Amino acid sequence: MKKGASVLLDAFANLEERLPESCPELVLAGGMGGQEFDLMAEIRRRGLKRVRPLGRVTEAQKFDLLAKAAVFVFPSLYEGFGIPPLEAMAFGVPVIAAASSSLPEVLGDAAVYVEPGDADHLARAITQLLGDETNGRR
């Protein structure tokens, strides 16, 4: 599916398994890119405990989330441009994006890229950035 939510859930399942005590919360905001994708069913199927799906949010809610985020993950498989990761950058949030469609062109060298559809690669990138974030706050 276009937004890559399935890949993100797979990656987060990896994190929950490896970091049972310190796994961060995954907040999903916005549409998941297709009626065929039952987000809640996919969360249940993977047994994920630290996922908070919000659905569509207001601009104010979005900015509030961005202001609190440790990492912004944008695994979308197809974008004509890609404003959300730029918004995250405006809030100083490190961005992980799929190396697909327009995203490398738009984000340049300011994002960490993962192979589209590669959940293991995405999990490693999240772990790395969370570690950097923790180190940066010390």
Next chain:
Amino acid sequence: MTLYSLIAPNGWMLACKKYLAHGTDLTLRRADAVFTVSEFSRTRIQAIAKDRDWGQAGHVGIIRPCLSNSLRQAAEENSRNTPSRGKLFYIWVLLK
């Protein structure tokens, strides 16, 4: 002058191909100028145009969407009072 725009919202990937090709068939022949938002999108447009008689397809300009000043301010202040703003994934602006 008439302004045409084709905007494909999030989640329309499969519908987009047919929608954009059909809309472009209807309007591009009469357009004075065509713009899109990225090199990637331009390549897509030109790929669609390849087998069609679209004289404008070789002259597609790029307009980069930018973050609004209100968002920049919100980011600086962590303000929650930023006005709503639309999200555009494809913008084809056709001028006549």
